[in-house]
Amino acid sequence: MPMDFQYKKLSKKTKMILTILLVLGCVVLTYMLDQGMIGTSYTIRIVRISVIYALIGVSMNLVNGFTGVFSLGQAGFMAIGAYSVGVFTIPFESRANVYYLVPMSEKIVNVELSFATALIMGGLLAAAFAALIGAPVLRLKSDYLAIATLGFSEIVRALIANNQLWPITNGSLGLKSIPGYESLFTPVLISAAGIAFMVLLINSSYGRAFKAIREDEIAAEAMGINLFKHKEMSFVISAFFAGIGGGLLAVHLTAIDTNQFKIMVTYELLLIIVLGGLGSVTGTVISAFVISFGKELLRWFDLPHYIGGWAIPIFRPGLRMVIFSLLLMMVVLFWRRGLMGRKEFSWDGIYNFFRKWPWRWRKLVRGEYKIENRERRKTQKEGRAVDKAGRAAGRAVRREEKQKQKEVDSNAE
Amino acid sequence: MDAITFFQNCVTGVSLGSAYALIAIGYTMVYGILRLINFAHGDIFMMAGYFTIFAVSSFGMPWYIAILFVILVTVLLGVAIERAAYKPLREAPRMSIMISAIGVSYLLVNSATYLFTGLPRAYPQLGFLQKVFQLGPVSAPIVTFITPIVTLVLLFVLMYLVNNTKTGMAMRAVSKDFEAAKLMGIEINRIITITFVIGCSLAAISAILYFSPRPMVYPFSGFMPGLKCFVAAVLGGIGNIPGAVIGGFIIGLAETFLVAAFPAMTGYSDAFTFVLLIIMLLFRPTGLLGEKIAEKV
Numbered sequence: 001m002p003m004d005f006q007y008k009k010l011s012k013k014t015k016m017i018l019t020i021l022l023v024l025g026c027v028v029l030t031y032m033l034d035q036g037m038i039g040t041s042y043t044i045r046i047v048r049i050s051v052i053y054a055l056i057g058v059s060m061n062l063v064n065g066f067t068g069v070f071s072l073g074q075a076g077f078m079a080i081g082a083y084s085v086g087v088f089t090i091p092f093e094s095r096a097n098v099y100y101l102v103p104m105s106e107k108i109v110n111v112e113l114s115f116a117t118a119l120i121m122g123g124l125l126a127a128a129f130a131a132l133i134g135a136p137v138l139r140l141k142s143d144y145l146a147i148a149t150l151g152f153s154e155i156v157r158a159l160i161a162n163n164q165l166w167p168i169t170n171g172s173l174g175l176k177s178i179p180g181y182e183s184l185f186t187p188v189l190i191s192a193a194g195i196a197f198m199v200l201l202i203n204s205s206y207g208r209a210f211k212a213i214r215e216d217e218i219a220a221e222a223m224g225i226n227l228f229k230h231k232e233m234s235f236v237i238s239a240f241f242a243g244i245g246g247g248l249l250a251v252h253l254t255a256i257d258t259n260q261f262k263i264m265v266t267y268e269l270l271l272i273i274v275l276g277g278l279g280s281v282t283g284t285v286i287s288a289f290v291i292s293f294g295k296e297l298l299r300w301f302d303l304p305h306y307i308g309g310w311a312i313p314i315f316r317p318g319l320r321m322v323i324f325s326l327l328l329m330m331v332v333l334f335w336r337r338g339l340m341g342r343k344e345f346s347w348d349g350i351y352n353f354f355r356k357w358p359w360r361w362r363k364l365v366r367g368e369y370k371i372e373n374r375e376r377r378k379t380q381k382e383g384r385a386v387d388k389a390g391r392a393a394g395r396a397v398r399r400e401e402k403q404k405q406k407e408v409d410s411n412a413e
Numbered sequence: 414m415d416a417i418t419f420f421q422n423c424v425t426g427v428s429l430g431s432a433y434a435l436i437a438i439g440y441t442m443v444y445g446i447l448r449l450i451n452f453a454h455g456d457i458f459m460m461a462g463y464f465t466i467f468a469v470s471s472f473g474m475p476w477y478i479a480i481l482f483v484i485l486v487t488v489l490l491g492v493a494i495e496r497a498a499y500k501p502l503r504e505a506p507r508m509s510i511m512i513s514a515i516g517v518s519y520l521l522v523n524s525a526t527y528l529f530t531g532l533p534r535a536y537p538q539l540g541f542l543q544k545v546f547q548l549g550p551v552s553a554p555i556v557t558f559i560t561p562i563v564t565l566v567l568l569f570v571l572m573y574l575v576n577n578t579k580t581g582m583a584m585r586a587v588s589k590d591f592e593a594a595k596l597m598g599i600e601i602n603r604i605i606t607i608t609f610v611i612g613c614s615l616a617a618i619s620a621i622l623y624f625s626p627r628p629m630v631y632p633f634s635g636f637m638p639g640l641k642c643f644v645a646a647v648l649g650g651i652g653n654i655p656g657a658v659i660g661g662f663i664i665g666l667a668e669t670f671l672v673a674a675f676p677a678m679t680g681y682s683d684a685f686t687f688v689l690l691i692i693m694l695l696f697r698p699t700g701l702l703g704e705k706i707a708e709k710v
Contacts, residue, residue: 070508139695142508143444143507143511144647144694144698146450147690148687151686154640154684158684262633263636264522267516268519271512274512318527321523322524322527325516325519325524326520328519329513332509332516333498333501336505336509398598
C-alpha cells in the first residue's frame with residue numbers, strides 16, 4: 001500500500017460502460033415494477049411520487065441552488081399545472097358528476113385534451129405566469145423575493161378556489177375522476193427527460209451565468225451578465241417544470257383540490273433540496289427518493305402500538321410528521337451541506353470513495369481520528385474561554401461605568 | 414354603505430389592524446437585528462392561541478392568570494427556538510438561517526397537528542373580553558375596543574424602552590451594525606434574547622386579542638396572519654417599530670373595507686395584501702418610514 005492516498009480517475013470507456021449499465025438497470029427495474037415482478041402497487045405509488053418530486057425538486061434547485069434566487073412559489077406553479085391537466089383530461093361522461101354544483105363552463109365542456117397536450121399546456125401556463133410575476137418580483141432582494149413568491153402561490157390558490165373561476169376549476173370542491181397512469185414508464189420518462197434538459201441547461205453557458213449570479217451578483221453584472229434576463233430565464237424554466245410536475249402529480253393522485261397545494265408543499269420541496277444539497281441535481285434526485293420512502297417508513301409511528309393490551313399514548317396520527325420535521329431540522333442545523341453539497345454524482349467519486357477505505361481504516365486503527373477530534377475540541381474550548389473572558393470584561397467595564405455614574409451622581413448631590 | 418356600517422367596519426378594521434401591528438413589531442425587531450424573516454413567528458402566534466385554550470379550558474385558570482401564563486410559555490417557546498435553531502447558524506449564510514426558520518415553522522405546524530389534532534378547537538371565554546359592548550350605534554365585543562388601546566400603550570412602552578434605556582441603545586446599535594456592536598462590548602446574544610422575549614410576548618398578547626372575537630384555533634391559523642404581518646412590517650419600513658404599527662393598521666383597515674365594499678372580492682382579500690406588497694417594494698422598497706440604506710459591495 002502506498003503511503004499517501006492518490007485520487008485516481010477511471011478511463012472514459014469504463015465510465016461510459018458504467019453509465020449505460022446504470023441506465024439499463026433503471027429501465028429494467030422500472031419494467032419489473034411495472035409488470036408486478038417485484039414490489040406491490042404500493043411500491044409503485046411511492047416510486048411514482050419520488051420521480052415526480054425529483055423533477056419538481058430539481059426545478060426548484062435550478063432557481064434556489066444554481067441561480068441563488070430564493071423563490072418559494074413552487075406550490076403555485078404546481079397548482080397551475082395540476083389544474084390544467086385535471087380540467088382538460090376528465091372524460092366527458094364523468095364531467096357532470098364532478099361539476100355537480102356549478103356546471104362546467106360552456107366553452108370548455110366539450111374540450112378534452114390528450115394527457116401530453118394538457119401537460120405541456122399546464123407547463124406553458126405556469127411558465128407564462130412566472131414570466132408575468134417575475135418581471136416585478138425578480139428585481140427584489142432575497143428575503144423580499146421569498147415573501148413575494150410565497151404570497152404569489154397563495155394568490156394562485158385563492159384564485160383557483162374563487163367563485164368566478166368555479167365553472168372552470170370547480171372551486172373548493174376540487175377535481176376528481178382524472179384518469180390515472182397506465183404504466184410507470186410515463187412519469188419516469190417525462191421526469192427523466194425534464195431533469196436531463198435542466199442538466200444540459202446548467203452545463204451550458206447559461207448555466208455558468210446562473211452560477212456566477214449565485215456567487216456574486218455585482219461581479220456577475222460587471223462581467224457583462226444581464227442579471228434580470230438570466231434570473232427571469234431560470235425562474236420561467238423552473239416554473240415550466242414545476243407545472244409539468246404538478247400535472248404529473250394530478251394524474252398520480254387522480255383527485256385534486258386546492259388544499260394539496262398549500263405552502264407546506266413548497267416547504268417539503270425546500271427540505272428535499274436542502275437534504276440533497278443546494279446546487280446538486282443528483283443530490284436532489286437521491287433525496288427525493290430518500291424522503292418519499294422515508295416518509296412511508298415513518299408511517300409505523302402513526303399506527304397505535306400496544307404493550308400487553310395497553311396502548312402507548314404517544315403513537316397516534318401526526319407523530320410521523322413531527323419526527324420527519326425534527327430529522328429535517330437536524331439536517332438543516334448539523335449537516336448544512338446535505339447529502340451531496342454542490343458536488344454531483346460521478347463514477348470517479350464513487351471509485352475513489354471505495355478506494356479510500358484502507359486509508360481511512362489505517363487512520364482509525366492508528367487513532368488519528370481521536371487525536372484530530374481532541375485537537376478540534378481543544379480549539380473549540382479555547383475559543384469559548386476567549387468569548388467568556390470577553391463577556392466578563394464587558395461586564396466589568398459596565399460595572400465600572402455604573403460605579404462612576406453613581407459617584408458622579410453622589411457628587412452632584 | 415351607510416354611516417353605521419361604516420363605523421362598524423372602522424372599529425373592526427382598527428381592531429384587526431392593532432392585532433396585526435403587535436405581530437408585525439415582532440417581525441420588524443427580529444429582522445432589524447438578525448436580518449432574518451422569522452417564518453416561525455406566525456406559528457408562535459398560533460401556539461399562543463392553543464396555550465390559551467389549555468390554560469383556560471383544561472387547567473381551569475382564571476383569565477388574568479391565564480393571560481400571564483400564556484405570555485410566559487410563549488416567550489419560553491420563542492427563546493428556546495432562538496437558542497436551538499438560530500443561534501448555531503449565526504455565522505452561516507443568510508439562506509441557511511432562513512431555511513432553518515422555515516424548518517421551525519414546519520415543525521411547529523406538524524407538532525400542533527400532532528398534539529392538538531388537525532381539527533379546529535373552540536376558543537374559550539376570557540373573562541369580560543367577549544361581552545358585547547354598545548358604543549352609540551356600534552356594537553362589538555369589548556375586546557374589539559380594547560385592542561387598539563392595548564396596542565398603543567404597548568407601542569409607547571416599547572418606544573420608551575428602545576429610545577431611553579441602555580438595553581434599547583444596545584438594540585439600536587446591533588441593528589445598525591452587528592459587527593461593530595460586538596466589538597464595542599455589547600453582548601449580542603443577550604440582546605437577541607431580549608428581542609425575542611419582546612417579540613414573543615407581543616405575539617402572545619396579540620393572539621389573545623386576535624382569537625377572542627373568533628371562534629376557532631387550528632394548526633394553520635397562524636400562517637396567513639403571519640405572512641400579512643410581515644407584509645405590514647415591510648410596508649412600514651422594516652426595522653422601524655412605529656412603521657410596523659402603521660403598516661398593521663393599513664393592512665387591517667384595507668382588508669376589512671375591501672371585504673365590506675366588494676363582498677364578491679372576499680376570496681381576493683389575501684391576494685390583495687401581496688399585491689400591495691409588490692407595488693410597495695417596486696416604488697418605495699424601504700417602506701413608508703424606512704431609511705434609505707446604501708448598498709454595500
